[in-house]
Every structure is written in C-alpha cells, then in structure tokens.
Amino acid sequence: MVHTADATDQLSVRRSNLAAVLRQLRDRGPRSRATLAAETGLTRGAVSSLVAELVERGLVRSAGVERGAVGRPGTSVELDGRLVAGLGAEINVNHVSTLALDLRGEVLSRHEVGLDARALPAEEVLARLAELVERTAGDVRKRGAEPVGLTVGVAGLVDRERDLLTHGPNLGWRDVPVGDLLRDRLGPTYPVVIDNEGNLATVAEATPGDPERQDVLVIFGEVGVGGGIVAEGRLLRGRLGYAGEFGHMIVEPQGRRCGCGRVGCWETVAGLRALLDLAADPDDPVRDPDLAIDDRLAELNRRADLGDTRTLDALAQVGGWVGAGAAVLVNALNPAAVVLSGYFAAVGQHMRAAVETRLRDGVLAPDAGGTRIELSRLGFSAAVRGGATRSLESVFADPARVERRATPEGAAR
Missing domain, CATH: 3.30.420.40 (ATPase, nucleotide binding domain)
Structure with a gap:
C-alpha cells in the first residue's frame, strides 16, 4: 500500500516530468520519444507514458517520421496546444x-x-x-x-x-x-x-531555445524608454522587481525635464517625443497625436528614404543618444546583443549606423565587447x-x- 506522502511525491515527480517533456518540445522542436528520452534522461517507457498524457490534455500531437534519425526512424511528436x-x-x-x-x-x-x-x-x-x-x-x-x-x-x-x-x-x-x-x-x-x-x-525577444537570445539587453522605445535584461535565459528583475527602468538614467543634466520630474533622463533625448520634435514642426502631421504611431513613423521613413536632410539629421541625433545610453549599459552588462524594440525598430534602418558608432565609442572593451545591435521584428507588439x-x-x-x-x-x- 502506497503511503499518502509517497503518492504525493510521485504526483509531483510526474508533473515535473510532464513539464520537462513539454518544454523540450517548445525549445527544440518536434522529437521522437527516443530522442526525448535521451535528452531528458528519462526511460523510453516513461516518455511514452508522458507523451500519451500530454496528448490526452491536447498539448501534443503526432508530427510524422523524425528526420535525420540514425537507425530505425521513430514517429516524432510536437506541440499542439490549439485548445x-x-x-x-x-x-x-x-x-x-x-x-x-x-x-x-x-x-x-x-x-x-x-x-x-x-x-x-x-x-x-x-x-x-x-x-x-x-x-x-x-x-x-x-x-x-x-x-x-x-x-x-x-x-x-x-x-x-x-x-x-x-x-x-x-x-x-x-x-x-x-x-x-x-x-x-x-x-x-x-x-x-x-x-x-x-x-x-x-520576454518576447528572449526566444526559448535560441542560444543567440539567452544574454540580451532589450531597449523598448515609445513615448518613454524602458526594457529588460536577460542573462543565461533568465529575466533579471532586481531586488524589488524594478530593474529595466533604463529611460531614467540621467544622461544630460542640463537638459529637458522628464515626465518623472527629474531633468535629463535618457528618454528625454531618445524617446519618441525627442525624435518628433527634431524632425518636424508643431503643425506637421507626424506630430499629430491622433495619427497612429505606425503611420507617423512610416512617414518619417518615407522622408528619410527620399533623403530629407532634417529627418535624417533627427534620426542620426537620436540614434547617437540611443547608442550613448546603450554603451553605459553594455559596459556594465556585456550582453551578446542589444535588441532595439518599439519605435527604435520601426526606424532602425535609418538610425542603426549612429547607434553602432556611439556604442563602439562608448564601450571600453574592443569591438564593443562583442555586443551586436539587432532590430526587433516584433515592433510595438513586443x-x-x-x-x-x-x-x-x-x-x-x-x-x-x-x-x-x-x-x-x-x-x-
């Protein structure tokens, strides 16, 4: 007869093993049961039982014959999760x-x-x-x-x-x-x-299972500037969870007053308002808050593509500030990549050169410490x-x- 404590422990172990198999399929893609057993350290019988239960829960489905298998090919399984x-x-x-x-x-x-x-x-x-x-x-x-x-x-x-x-x-x-x-x-x-x-x-940028996205710094720009730090695949929150408020680093002590009440925060020179102020007069449509941000940024990109000097100068100036602030963070953290998200990604093709130049100039380590600049593909949906x-x-x-x-x-x- 199984004691209650033993039954509870067995249930806990099974839940943990179910999670291990499901995460493996998320991180590594479709696998056969034999491959899952080898990668998780579980027996093939245990994996078969776990997969069967995941199927019953609507989380896993058949994915056909495993490609590239050595010896007798096995039927692979993959995430389902449509339910x-x-x-x-x-x-x-x-x-x-x-x-x-x-x-x-x-x-x-x-x-x-x-x-x-x-x-x-x-x-x-x-x-x-x-x-x-x-x-x-x-x-x-x-x-x-x-x-x-x-x-x-x-x-x-x-x-x-x-x-x-x-x-x-x-x-x-x-x-x-x-x-x-x-x-x-x-x-x-x-x-x-x-x-x-x-x-x-x-979290959206740090793709599970992608080794190139396990040590990254994400800088998200919109009206404000914020972001986060991922180290060895884990989001760093700080002591009380307030890490990532990059936009309120003081970078220009004699500059503009920020919405937080202080003067010279990074977002006052790198946020969307700073770019729009530099790129257009107050009556310009790109300064109209009733116009969707995507449309306003598309118009700035159009002007930059046509070689408009004011637009290009504004993008270069703000890009320089983005790079200068990023350099401070890279000196402290040395991530594999700085991912520019939000509005930075939308206009990134015209801003990137200025960001990279200021980053290289501001980081002590040679070649910016090996940190690369990437543009998010998620934009404002990140x-x-x-x-x-x-x-x-x-x-x-x-x-x-x-x-x-x-x-x-x-x-x-």
Whole structure:
C-alpha cells in the first residue's frame, strides 16, 4: 500500500516530468520519444507514458517520421496546444491592446484601441482594456480554445506582489490597483498578472531555445524608454522587481525635464517625443497625436528614404543618444546583443549606423565587447506578445493544470 506522502511525491515527480517533456518540445522542436528520452534522461517507457498524457490534455500531437534519425526512424511528436491560449494586454500612453497566442506561439486574436491615457481617469482606461480582453477571450473560445491566464504590461513601476502600478510617469498614474480593478471587471475566469511592459517586451525577444537570445539587453522605445535584461535565459528583475527602468538614467543634466520630474533622463533625448520634435514642426502631421504611431513613423521613413536632410539629421541625433545610453549599459552588462524594440525598430534602418558608432565609442572593451545591435521584428507588439507568452508559462510549468480530454483522432500513440 502506497503511503499518502509517497503518492504525493510521485504526483509531483510526474508533473515535473510532464513539464520537462513539454518544454523540450517548445525549445527544440518536434522529437521522437527516443530522442526525448535521451535528452531528458528519462526511460523510453516513461516518455511514452508522458507523451500519451500530454496528448490526452491536447498539448501534443503526432508530427510524422523524425528526420535525420540514425537507425530505425521513430514517429516524432510536437506541440499542439490549439485548445489553450495565453492572453497578453498592454496599457500605454497612446493605446490599449490585447493579443492571444496558442501554445505554439501562433496568434489567435489581436486588438488595439487608440486613446490618450493621460487625459482619461485610470478606471476608464482599464474599463476600455477589459472590453478588449473580453473580446479577445471570446475570439479564442470561438476557435475552441480556453484562456489559461492574462498578463498585463503597464508603462511604469509595478509592485508585482500587489499588482499595483506605483508610478507611471508618462501615464500620470500613481498607486493604481490595476490588478484588482481588472479582476473586478473580468471575474475569476482565469488568473490576472500585472507586469512592467519593458519586462514583457524582453520576454518576447528572449526566444526559448535560441542560444543567440539567452544574454540580451532589450531597449523598448515609445513615448518613454524602458526594457529588460536577460542573462543565461533568465529575466533579471532586481531586488524589488524594478530593474529595466533604463529611460531614467540621467544622461544630460542640463537638459529637458522628464515626465518623472527629474531633468535629463535618457528618454528625454531618445524617446519618441525627442525624435518628433527634431524632425518636424508643431503643425506637421507626424506630430499629430491622433495619427497612429505606425503611420507617423512610416512617414518619417518615407522622408528619410527620399533623403530629407532634417529627418535624417533627427534620426542620426537620436540614434547617437540611443547608442550613448546603450554603451553605459553594455559596459556594465556585456550582453551578446542589444535588441532595439518599439519605435527604435520601426526606424532602425535609418538610425542603426549612429547607434553602432556611439556604442563602439562608448564601450571600453574592443569591438564593443562583442555586443551586436539587432532590430526587433516584433515592433510595438513586443510587450503584448510577451504578456501572452508569460501567461502560457503556467502550462509549461505544470501541464497537468490543463484538463484531460478524449484522445483526438490522429493523435500520437
């Protein structure tokens, strides 16, 4: 007879092994059971049992014959996950947005609404966001999937224990209980977590299983400047979770006053406002806050492509400031790459040379310490995608939280 403690330990071990197999498929792609056994150190019998359970939970499916196998080829399995979805959301100065991903990272739904968050009460902004979340969750359910969680990125300092935005300088918010207000509107359907948008953008950029993205510094630019640090594949949050507020490094002590109240913060010379002020007069359409950011940046790129001197000079000047601030961070952290995200990526082809020049000039180590500059392919969607990715992590940590279903036709056996 098995004692209760022993049964509990066995259940815990099985949950851990389920997670190990599922993460291996996420990080390494389709594998045969034999390959999974060799890579995880589990027996082939154990792996077969674990795969069968993951199939029953709708998380794994057959992927055909394993390619490149030595000896008798085996049938490989891959992530399925069409039955679960992670929800991400973002609150920024100019918009609220949502996105849903399935377990394979495929986008199931995406919505965005432009608004002036500074001009509206926080409760109204969160009400608008809650409407978008419910719309996104509805899209997911129409596809036969079920949301497993919501992670919301906010521009500012977040107390993650209390889901509280303690200070959002560009939003003009202080001590806003974002988590509680959203839960009141959404109900207890799935867990709701609040995080800093820069951290979530970093999560989206640090691709699991990609060795080139395990030591990176992500710099996310919009109205403000933020980001995050990934070291050996792990997001560094700092003692109280406030790491990554790069935009408030003082780089020009006699410069412009920042939204945080101090003078000369990095975002005052590298944020989107700085670029627009340099590139256009106040009555120019690219300075119109009612025009979508993507459209405004597309117009700046068009002008730069045509060789407009003012636009090119503005991009070079701001790019120089981006490189100067990045150099400070690279001297301290020596990452493999600095990933420019947000608006930096949108205009990066015209800014990159200036960023790289100032980076090389500002880093003590030769050749910038081996750090390369990369442009994000996610753009403004990085933070909301990182939120959805973070929500799915609960499934990768414990696949058993997803209910068993009848084995689907054509599933791995």
